Amino acid sequence: MVYGYYSSGADSEATLQDNIQAFKRRRLLPRIMVDVSHVDTSIILLGAKLALPLLIAPMAMQQMAHPDGELAVARAAAAAGTSMSVSTMATYDLKDVASAGTGSPLLFFQLYVIKDRDFTAKLLRDAAEAGYKALMVTVDAPHLGYRQADERNEFSLPPPMGLRNLEGLQSKGPDGSRSKSSISQVFTSQIDPGLSWEFIAWLRTVSNLPIFVKGVLNPADAHLAVQHSVDGIIVSNHGGRQLDFSPAAVDMVPAIRDAVGHRVPILVDGGVRSGTDIIKAIALGADAVLLGRPVLWGLALEGQHGVAKVLETLRSELELSMALCGAPTLAHITPSLLMGPMPRL
Numbered sequence: 298m299v300y301g302y303y304s305s306g307a308d309s310e311a312t313l314q315d316n317i318q319a320f321k322r323r324r325l326l327p328r329i330m331v332d333v334s335h336v337d338t339s340i341i342l343l344g345a346k347l348a349l350p351l352l353i354a355p356m357a358m359q360q361m362a363h364p365d366g367e368l369a370v371a372r373a374a375a376a377a378g379t380s381m382s383v384s385t386m387a388t389y390d391l392k393d394v395a396s397a398g399t400g401s402p403l404l405f406f407q408l409y410v411i412k413d414r415d416f417t418a419k420l421l422r423d424a425a426e427a428g429y430k431a432l433m434v435t436v437d438a439p440h441l442g443y444r445q446a447d448e449r450n451e452f453s454l455p456p457p458m459g460l461r462n463l464e465g466l467q468s469k470g471p472d473g474s475r476s477k478s479s480i481s482q483v484f485t486s487q488i489d490p491g492l493s494w495e496f497i498a499w500l501r502t503v504s505n506l507p508i509f510v511k512g513v514l515n516p517a518d519a520h521l522a523v524q525h526s527v528d529g530i531i532v533s534n535h536g537g538r539q540l541d542f543s544p545a546a547v548d549m550v551p552a553i554r555d556a557v558g559h560r561v562p563i564l565v566d567g568g569v570r571s572g573t574d575i576i577k578a579i580a581l582g583a584d585a586v587l588l589g590r591p592v593l594w595g596l597a598l599e600g601q602h603g604v605a606k607v608l609e610t611l612r613s614e615l616e617l618s619m620a621l622c623g624a625p626t627l628a629h630i631t632p633s634l635l636m637g638p639m640p641r642l
């Protein structure tokens with residue numbers, strides 16, 4: 298049941314697969330005779346220096362993978378000098394995760410907007426007090442995508458685990474959803490499907506933190522996001538878990554970069570599995586990438602140590618591949634390093 302929840306995508310999983318294929322279709326065209334005796338993988342994001350252009354994506358309910366759950370992931374992110382985003386649907390209190398992540402250059406709090414706006418405002422106050430430096434507002438999930446594995450397994454969070462940051466929220470009773478997955482039921486009853494761009498203005502009245510919107514695919518929406526003064530864009534199809542047959546996120550990066558220019562940072566996630574994937578995403582126009590499921594696999598195997606190994610593997614792959622591309626810094630990763638999609642792959 299847990300593996301099904303973590304690994305699956307929506308419906309036929311076409312988008313889940315496409316996220317991986319979109320990277321595999323591309324080839325790198327290296328430059329030679331460039332001094333790569335020193336390779337610098339670091340990046341400045343929101344004024345914070347990250348050791349690598351790889352952040353940990355928000356993922357719900359991490360205690361199912363390991364008893365230390367989100368605490369272990371936060372510790373591994375801090376030790377690797379990178380950023381973690383903590384889900385509204387975490388199984389540890391957001392304050393405890395922030396303490397565990399002390400030393401991380403940039404902790405994000407991922408917001409699912411609760412219908413009860415007072416509750417949402419309190420969550421945001423708690424996040425700011427706990428030391429989170431930015432918000433990731435997920436905008437691609439007015440409803441949860443249909444995931445066959447969760448229906449088949451009648452997914453529910455095994456007790457005594459709970460959604461610690463939603464405690465105190467009034468139960469809304471039967472939600473009218475016919476889903477057999479209890480997380481889908483909670484989502485339908487508590488999460489607000491009525492958001493529009495005006496929400497960003499409301500958010501500014503209750504939080505001073507920088508706002509990234511997560512789940513942008515259409516360049517027209519990227520343009521609107523910037524018009525509404527967001528601080529960053531995350532190009533994402535939610536790891537193929539929301540709209541099946543939406544495009545691979547990385548394929549949308551060039552058009553979104555064209556739409557917004559360099560006014561805000563652009564992050565992308567979905568299917569990043571190697572150092573060369575990170576290079577491809579940056580060459581297409583992203584500033585950095587988020588990593589999803591591989592973090593959970595590391596967590597399940599060896600807790601904090603397992604996550605650390607996943608991050609270190611990607612870091613060393615990135616460093617080596619940058620050297621082999623003739624790119625001593627991230628600024629050297631330009632579109633000229635890329636060959637377009639290969640036919641028939």
Ligand SMILES: Cc1cc2nc3c(=O)[nH]c(=O)nc-3n(C[C@H](O)[C@H](O)[C@H](O)COP(=O)(O)O)c2cc1C
Pocket residue numbers: 302303304316354355356357384385386407435511533534535536537538566567568569587588589590591
């Ligand atoms: C098990 C799981 C739980 C997730 N939970 C959240 C969440 O709570 N909030 C959110 O914005 N995205 C969530 N996501 C989406 C991720 O943030 C991210 O977009 C996606 O996993 C990236 O794709 P990848 O897993 O192929 O790297 C979740 C993804 C997975 C696999």
Ligand SMILES: CC(C)CC(=O)C(=O)O
Pocket residue numbers: 357386438441480484535538
């Ligand atoms: C608990 C869920 C709503 C988290 C999520 O975003 C997901 O499973 O994709």
